[in-house]
Amino acid sequence: MADSPVAVAHGPELRHHFADVEQQRDAASLGMWLFLVTEIMFFGGMFCAYLVYRYWYFGDFGAASKTLDIRLGATNTAVLICSSLTVVLAVWAAQNGKRKMLITNLVLTIVLGLTFLGIKAVEYAEKFEKHHVPGATFHFEGTVPGHPDLPANANHAEMFFSLYFALTGLHALHMIIGIGLFSVLTVLAWKGHYTPRYYTPIENAGLYWHFVDIVWIYLFPLLYLIDRH
Amino acid sequence: MSEHAPSLKLYVGIWITLMICTGLTVWAAFVDLGHMNTAVALSIATFKAILVVLYFMHVKHAHERMTKPVIISGFFFLLLLLGLSMADYTTRLLM
C-alpha cells in the first residue's frame, strides 16, 4: 500500500481551498471511506481465489486448516478486538480533548498490534518447522476431516498454505503500516497537535485500523475453522 | 463526529459483545452442523463486522451522508466479483 491515511489529513488550520471546517472534515472522511472501499476490493481479489479453491478442494482445505493452531488464532482475534477498543477510546479522547487518555490508548494499540504480530510470527515459525511453507520443501500429510482413511492431497494443501500466507501476509503488512501510523500519531499527540477541533488524522487512522480488524474477523473462521467438528 | 457524543459505556458494551462472539465462533466450529458450519461462522463474522462498522467506525451517526452508500457499494461490487466468478466455477461440471 503506497499511501497511508495520514496523507488524507491536512494541516490543523483550515486549508485554503475549503469553504469551512465542516466541508474539510466531510471531505477527509469521505476520502478515507473511499480508500477503504479500494481496500475491500484489494482483499476481495484474494478472497475470490480462496473461495474458488475452497469450493473445489474442500476436504483437502479442511485437512490443512486442521494443522493451524486454533488457540493462537482465537487469541489473536481477541487481541485485535481489544486493540479496536483502545482505538475507539483514543478517538473519543481526542474528541473530548483528553490528551493523556489519547496517548495511553494510542500506545496500548501499538502494544496490542505488536502482540498480534508476535503471535503471528510464532505461527509462521511453526509452519517453517513443519514444512508447511509452499515451495520445494513443502511436505504435508493428513487426512480429510470425516474420512479417516482418505489422505488429503498434498498439492491442494499446498494451495491452502499459499492462500494462508498470501492472506495473512497481506493482513500483517497492513498491521505493520497501521502500527507505523499510530507511532507517528503518538508523537504528534505528545506534541499536542490534536484538539477537539482538529483530530481528523486520529479518526482516519482509527477507521483504517478497524478495517484491518474486520478483515481478520473474516480470516479467522475462513482459515482456522474449516470443518473442525 | 456525531453530534451526540457516544458514551464510553457503549464502546465497552460493544467490545464485550465482540469478545463473546469470538468465543461463540470457536465453540460453534466444533459442533457438527453439517454444511451449516460455514454459514454460522460467516454469519457471526458478519454480525461482528457490522457492530464494528456501525459503532466503532461511527457510521451509525455519521455526519457525512455518503458514508453508508459508499460502504454498501463496496460490498456490492465485492459480491459481484465473488458471485459472477463462482457462476463459472459452479457450473463447469454440468456439461
Next chain:
Amino acid sequence: MSSLIFTLILVFAAKYRKRHGHQAEQIEGSTPLEIVWSVIPLCVFIVIFVWGAVIYFHERTPPRGAAEVYVVAKQWMWKLQHQEGQREINELHVPVGRDVKLIMTSQDVIHSFFVPAFRIKQDVLPGRYTTVWFRATKPGVYHLFCAEYCGTQHSGMIGWVTVMEPAQYQAWLSGGGATGSLASTGQAIFEQLGCSTCHRSDVQGRGPNLVGLFGKKVQLEDGRMVTADENYVRESILVPGAKVVSGFKPIMPVFQGLVSEDQLAALVEYVKSLNAPAGAGGTKVQESKVH
C-alpha cells in the same frame, strides 16, 4: 444501424452548418424518444444474443459418435493422436463429412486451437481437457493456428488440416506407421502400470470395475454425483483421492508426474473403449475399417 447514424450525422452536419444570423433551435430532450432508442436497440441486441448463443451451444456440444482425436499442445507444436493409432505433428488428416471431436490439453502454457476455415477456436489448457468439434464439408488443406499467445515461437505454432475424401483417408490411415490402435496402446500401459490388478473386469477388485463406466453418472464417497467424462478419468488417474467412488477405499497411488500427456490420452481412450459392445479395445478400429 451504423449507416443510419453516419448518414444522420452527415446530413445534420451539412444541413445545420453555421449560417450568420441564424439561431440554433433549443430542444430540451424527449423521454419517449429516449425510450424508443433504448428499447429498439435492446430488442435487436436480444435477437443477436439468442442467435449467437444458439450457434455457440451447438459448437460446444459435440455430437455422439464423432471420431476422436487427442491433441497435446506444447511450446511450440501440436501433437495429435488418432483413435486408430496414427500420430501426427502440426498436421491433422480428417475425412470429409465426418464429425471429429478434439480432446485437447497442454503440457505447458495456454494455447488455442484455431482453424479459421471451420470457424472453430478453443483454448487448450494445462491440467485439464477442453474439447471442440467440427465436420469438414469440403476436401482441401486449411490453416491451423495457435491463437493464444504462448511465447517466442507463437507465430510458428501453425500447421495444416487436410480434409480428404473417405477413400483417400482410409488409404492414408493404412499407409501410416501406426503400431496399433490408441486404445490398445492404452491397454498396454494399463497393464504395465499394474492398474489391472485392482481394476478387474471379471470379479469385483479393490478398485471400481471400469467396463461400461465411461459416460455414466458415478456416486462419490461424499454423496456427490459426477459424470465419468474425459476430465473425470484424467483426474482420477492423476489425483485419485479427489473424487473417490462410493464404496471404495482411497488406496490408489497418485500418478501425477508419472504418466505423460500422451500416455494419459491412451489410458483415457482405453477406458472409453471398454464401453464398446465386445468389451475389448480395438473394436472401434475394425468397425471403422469395415465401413
Next chain:
Amino acid sequence: MATAVITPERENYLNQEYGIKSWLLTTDHKRIALLYLLSITFFFFIGGFFALLIRLELLTPAGDLVHADTYNKLFTMHGMVMVFFFLIPVVPAVLGNFLVPIMIGAKDLAFPRINLLSWYLYMIGGALILHCMLTGGVDTGWTFYTPFSTAFTNTKIIEAGLAAFVAGFSSIFTGLNFIVTIHRMRAPGMTWSRQPLFIWAMYATSVIMILGTPVVAVTIVLVAVERLFHLGIFDPNLGGDPLLFQHLFWFYSHPAVYIMILPSMGVINEIITCFSRKRIFGYNFVAMSSIGIAVLGFLVWAHHMFVAGISLYSALVFSALSYLVAVPSAIKVFNWTATMFKGNISFTTPMLYAFGFLGLFTMGGLTGLFLAALGVDVHVTDTYFVVAHFHYIMVGGVLMGYLGGIHFWWPKISGRMYPEAWGRLSALIIFIGFNLTFFPQFILGYMGMPRRYWQYPAEFQVLNVLSTAGSTVLGVGYLLPMVYLLWSMRYGKPATDNPWNAAGLEWKTSSPPPTFNFDQTPVVDFEAYDYEHIKEAEEVPVG
C-alpha cells in the same frame, strides 16, 4: 504577434511563480495537469514508436526485421505503455485535473497533495517501466496470462508488474480525489443536474478506478509472489486454475476500457453542444448512461473468455449482460446525433475531432456487438478483428476525444489560440490514417490472422501493407498537433476568456485562469449548456 488584444498579462497560474521547484512541488491542479500532459505525451510517443516498429515488422510475412522475442517484447511494451501510462490516465489526469475543479467552481481538488502524489506515483511507475524496457523488457503481452507469466517466461515480469501496480495506485488516488471533489467542493448553486456532463463522466470513471484497480493490483501481487516465493495460486501442477487469473484480471481490465472511453465521451458532450450552439439533447439520459456504463461494465468481464474454457452457462450469462452495457453507449450516440439536429454547426478543429469520435466509436461499438455474440466471437476472438475493434474504441474513440478536448480547452490552458487551419488538417490526416491502419485489420481478423503473430502466411500480406502504410500517415497526424501546439504557446494569438463563446464555468474565468481559478467563488444560477442565453458571437475566431 503580441498585438494588444487583451491588456498586459494578468497574474495567472502559469506566471505566478517560476522555477523548477514551483512546478515539482506544486499542489495546483492546473499545474499538475500540465505535468501530466508532458509526461503522458512522452509515454504516448514511446508507445507509438513501438507500434511503428510492430507495423514495420508486419510489412512482410517473414519475421525479418526483428527477432521473434524482440517482437513479442515490442507488442507487450506497446500494450503496457499505452494502456497503463497513456489511455487510462490521459483524459482524467490531464483534462480532468485541469477542468474538474474549475467546472464545478472549486478552488482546487479536495486533496491537492494527494493529487501531486498521484503524479509522482505515475512517474515512479513510468520510471520502472522504462527501466524494465531498457534492461530486457517483458514478453507476456500486457495481459500477463498465467501460467506463461508465472512459470515459463524469463523476462522481467515482477518489475513490469510493479510498474503497473504503482501506476494503478496513481489512478486510484486520482479517482478518489475526483469523487470527493465532485461531492464536496461544488460551488453554491452548482447542483448535480447543473454540472457539465464531463463531470458526470469523470465521476463514473472515478467509480471504476476505485472499485476495479485494486483487484488487478492484488492479482499482480499474486503473480509476483508466485514467481518469487513459489506460492501456488494459479499453478496447474498443484491443481490451480489458470482461468482464475483471467477472471481476476478482466474484472478490472474490462471496466478499464470504460475508464478510457467515458472521459472522452464527456469531452464530446462539451464540444458538440458548443459548436452546435445547443443544449444537450436529453441531459438526464446522457448523465445516467455514464453511471449505467460504470456499473454494468463490471458485469461483463468474462466475454473475454468465451473460448478460454469457462462453463457454457456462464458464457451465456456474460454474453447477455454484455448486450446490456451496449444500450447506454447507444443512448449516448443517439443523443449526440439529436443534439446536432437543428443546431448551428461550425466546423472547428474540436468539432472535426468530435465527428471523428462519433464515426470511429460507433464503428468500434458495433464490432463489439459481434464480439459479444457468442457464435461470432469464437471465430474472431484473438484475431486481428479484436485488435481492430479495440483500436477503434481506444485510439479512434479515446484519442479523438482527447485531441478534440485539448484543442477545445487549449486557449484556456495556455492562453493562446492554436492555428486553426493546421488543426483541421491534422484532424483530417489522423482520421484518414486511422482508418487506413485499422480497417484492413478487421478483414485480416475475419480471414483468420491471429493476433500477436510475428510472421504470417503470405496471403495476408496485402492488407498488412495497407495497414502499415496507414500507420505512417497516422504517425504524421500525431506529430503535427504536438508541433503546432508547442509553436502556439509562444507565437499563437492570445486567447480571450471565452473564445468559443461557450457555456460553462471554465469560460467565465480568465485564460489562463488565476491560481485559485476564480477571483470570487462563483454562484451558479444557470443550467448546463445554456446556449439559449449566450449571445451569438460576431465571428468565431478562426486562426
